Amino acid sequence: xxxxxxxxxxxxxxxxxxxxxxxxxxxxxxxxxxxxxxxxxxxxxxxxxxxxxxxxxxxxxxxxxxxxxxxxxxxxxxxxxxxxxxxxxxxxxxxxxxxxxxxxxxxxxxxxxxxxxxxxxxxxxxxxxxxxxxxxxxxxxxxxxxxxxxxxxxxxxxxxxxxxxxxxxxxxxxxxxxxxxxxxxxxxxxxxxxxxxxxxxxxxxxxxxxxxxxxxxxxxxxxxxxxxxxxxxxxxxxxxxxxxxxxxxxxx
Amino acid sequence: xxxxxxxxxxxxxxxxxxxxxxxxxxxxxxxxxxxxxxxxxxxxxxxxxxxxxxxxxxxxxxxxxxxxxxxxxxxxxxxxxxxxxxxxxxxxxxxxxxxxxxxxxxxxxxxxxxxxxxxxxxxxxxxxxxxxxxxxxxxxxxxxxxxxxxxxxxxxxxxxxxxxxxxxxxxxxxxxxxxxxxxxxxxxxxxxxxxxxxxxxxxxxxxxxxxxxxxxxxxxxxxxxxxxxxxxxxxxxxxxxxxxxxxxxxxxxxxxxxxxxxxxxxxxxxxxxxxxxxxxxxxxxxxxxxxxxxxxxxxxxxxxxxxxxxxxxxxxxxxxxxxxxxxxxxxxxxxxxxxxxxxxxxxxxxxxxxxxxxxxxxxxxxxxxxxxxxxxxxxxxxxxxxxxxxxxxxxxxxxxxxxxxxxxxxxxxxxxxxxxxxx
Numbered sequence: 001x002x003x004x005x006x007x008x009x010x011x012x013x014x015x016x017x018x019x020x021x022x023x024x025x026x027x028x029x030x031x032x033x034x035x036x037x038x039x040x041x042x043x044x045x046x047x048x049x050x051x052x053x054x055x056x057x058x059x060x061x062x063x064x065x066x067x068x069x070x071x072x073x074x075x076x077x078x079x080x081x082x083x084x085x086x087x088x089x090x091x092x093x094x095x096x097x098x099x100x101x102x103x104x105x106x107x108x109x110x111x112x113x114x115x116x117x118x119x120x121x122x123x124x125x126x127x128x129x130x131x132x133x134x135x136x137x138x139x140x141x142x143x144x145x146x147x148x149x150x151x152x153x154x155x156x157x158x159x160x161x162x163x164x165x166x167x168x169x170x171x172x173x174x175x176x177x178x179x180x181x182x183x184x185x186x187x188x189x190x191x192x193x194x195x196x197x198x199x200x201x202x203x204x205x206x207x208x209x210x211x212x213x214x215x216x217x218x219x220x221x222x223x224x225x226x227x228x229x230x231x232x233x234x235x236x237x238x239x240x241x242x243x244x245x246x247x248x249x250x251x252x
Numbered sequence: 253x254x255x256x257x258x259x260x261x262x263x264x265x266x267x268x269x270x271x272x273x274x275x276x277x278x279x280x281x282x283x284x285x286x287x288x289x290x291x292x293x294x295x296x297x298x299x300x301x302x303x304x305x306x307x308x309x310x311x312x313x314x315x316x317x318x319x320x321x322x323x324x325x326x327x328x329x330x331x332x333x334x335x336x337x338x339x340x341x342x343x344x345x346x347x348x349x350x351x352x353x354x355x356x357x358x359x360x361x362x363x364x365x366x367x368x369x370x371x372x373x374x375x376x377x378x379x380x381x382x383x384x385x386x387x388x389x390x391x392x393x394x395x396x397x398x399x400x401x402x403x404x405x406x407x408x409x410x411x412x413x414x415x416x417x418x419x420x421x422x423x424x425x426x427x428x429x430x431x432x433x434x435x436x437x438x439x440x441x442x443x444x445x446x447x448x449x450x451x452x453x454x455x456x457x458x459x460x461x462x463x464x465x466x467x468x469x470x471x472x473x474x475x476x477x478x479x480x481x482x483x484x485x486x487x488x489x490x491x492x493x494x495x496x497x498x499x500x501x502x503x504x505x506x507x508x509x510x511x512x513x514x515x516x517x518x519x520x521x522x523x524x525x526x527x528x529x530x531x532x533x534x535x536x537x538x539x540x541x542x543x544x545x546x547x548x549x550x551x552x553x554x555x556x557x558x559x560x561x562x563x564x565x566x567x568x569x570x571x572x573x574x575x576x577x578x579x580x581x582x583x584x585x586x587x588x589x590x591x592x593x594x595x596x597x598x599x600x601x602x603x604x605x606x607x608x609x610x611x612x613x614x615x616x617x618x619x620x621x622x623x624x625x626x627x628x629x630x631x632x633x634x635x636x637x638x639x640x641x642x643x644x645x646x647x648x649x650x651x652x653x654x655x656x657x658x659x660x661x662x663x664x665x666x667x668x669x670x671x672x673x674x675x
Binding site: 038066071132135136139140141142144175215216217218221222223225226227229230233234236237240241243244247248251 | 334340500504515523524
């Protein structure tokens with residue numbers, strides 16, 4: 001009896017917490033992701049293609065300011081590849097010995113270069129809307145990767161009777177449906193080096209995997225350690241139960 | 253067995269004759285008699301102590317990398333998560349440790365309520381526990397502000413603003429708490445300072461709680477006192493072993509969240525840096541405050557000259573303050589709900605009521621949820637102020653066993669006095 005009540009209480013608690021997080025009201029179709037589950041890892045192919053989508057499409061407006069170029073080595077790039085990638089961007093450095101600020105090519109130790117010098121410039125360039133930094137976007141949205149994927153692929157014609165304001169777009173998965181970002185992806189918007197066909201769905205998937213990695217680059221290390229810790233604790237607890245039984249054997 | 257031990261090691265003997273710490277430890281943690289029928293719900297006190305130590309250790313390490321400044325706090329937490337060696341591990345342990353602490357302490361409190369652990373002579377033990385709960389809540393609230401995410405900032409704004417409900421002195425108090433005219437850098441600085449201080453105050457009160465426990469001894473599932481040596485076992489090795497089993501199971505639970513669902517208990521909005529110009533659509537506190545938040549919001553009407561906001565604050569405060577007088581609200585002669593056929597069920601109704609309030613607290617206050625919150629709040633106070641005193645007087649308790657050892661071995665058919673098969 002008591003066990004049943006506790007079980008029900010625990011189920012209620014978990015449901016409450018789950019519901020508390022899944023607000024927003026729009027049902028998000030679930031995708032299957034390589035990084036799900038306790039053994040999940042980032043699909044390197046998806047993540048590398050996602051970097052390409054980010055760089056060629058998103059980076060025009062969205063920063064990724066918590067990521068250093070050196071972090072890309074975690075996606076399977078070599079040091080030289082990362083150096084070459086970083087060198088395509090310019091950062092302001094200084095002051096030099098003459099007291100002047102100067103521009104130089106970015107190095108692996110630099111953070112991803114922001115597309116705008118400040119938020120006001122970003123708003124001025126985007127019809128008054130501020131494109132959010134994407135470093136933590138997957139962790140900062142209800143639904144995480146599923147939200148991001150559906151948002152990317154969710155630009156549809158507004159239903160009959162719904163009028164969209166000037167400069168806004170209709171998105172099936174954005175809270176309130178009116179989003180300032182115009183549809184960022186169209187078929188063949190990028191040309192993948194590995195020959196993958198660049199459909200909107202494929203690009204949305206790839207960039208979502210990349211940005212999930214950007215939100216939590218240590219996830220693989222975390223899960224790998226977690227499995228070892230859990231195995232250790234399960235064995236330890238088994239031994240502790242055996243010890244306890246032996247000690248208590250003569251007590252009634 | 254209960255005599256002072258003779259220390260063989262000359263250094264230990266020398267110290268012990270001047271400062272009897274070893275004798276104290278031997279008395280309180282080795283020989284200390286504990287009722288032998290304690291179930292696993294009695295693990296949670298020890299678990300809470302372990303989590304408190306874990307929180308202090310991880311917190312001190314985090315403070316070495318954290319920057320309490322509005323411009324850098326959010327970035328410094330992300331730096332811990334990404335660039336500090338194992339920073340993600342320490343921070344996830346600390347973050348989830350807060351939730352674990354409350355899960356454990358809530359179970360510990362409900363255990364006390366079910367088995368009547370607050371009744372004479374353990375009233376002061378119980379009241380010190382309520383003080384611990386209050387300190388924990390303050391510490392958790394202060395700590396949640398430090399990452400300086402959207403929920404940090406807006407949670408701090410909403411909660412500190414509660415003081416403005418007080419007439420006349422309300423507004424000056426809020427300004428004083430903030431150290432300015434809004435939640436800003438001065439607020440973050442003092443919250444960090446106080447968040448670092450509070451756990452040590454907690455330690456002191458926990459120390460008193462433990463001392464009080466060792467005066468009265470543990471209550472037990474039968475609620476009757478130890479009547480002789482056959483009713484108890486020494487703390488060590490019996491309860492060190494039993495607590496260790498509980499610790500192992502708890503650590504598996506804890507590790508699951510740290511490694512595989514570290515953000516389960518959190519709010520996504522706290523991964524957005526605080527922005528005083530943009531209010532999140534729903535401001536919700538951490539899950540462990542939700543029932544109290546529901547009670548705060550349940551009061552949507554003025555009563556005579558008292559405005560709804562002030563009344564809500566008073567109700568929320570009273571919901572915890574009422575716990576202080578529980579030992580005197582319960583009129584039953586019997587401690588344990590095991591022998592209280594009516595109260596036993598009313599206890600579970602209270603548990604369900606707390607979950608309902610938690611659910612209401614998590615949702616926007618709209619439609620039927622407002623009424624649910626009000627009924628839930630009313631029932632919460634009804635339980636303590638009406639049900640506890642009246643049921644204690646009217647109910648006929650079941651016959652109590654003569655002693656703990658009779659309750660354990662006598663009566664039931666499957667345990668023979670000579671059997672060694674007891675698990």
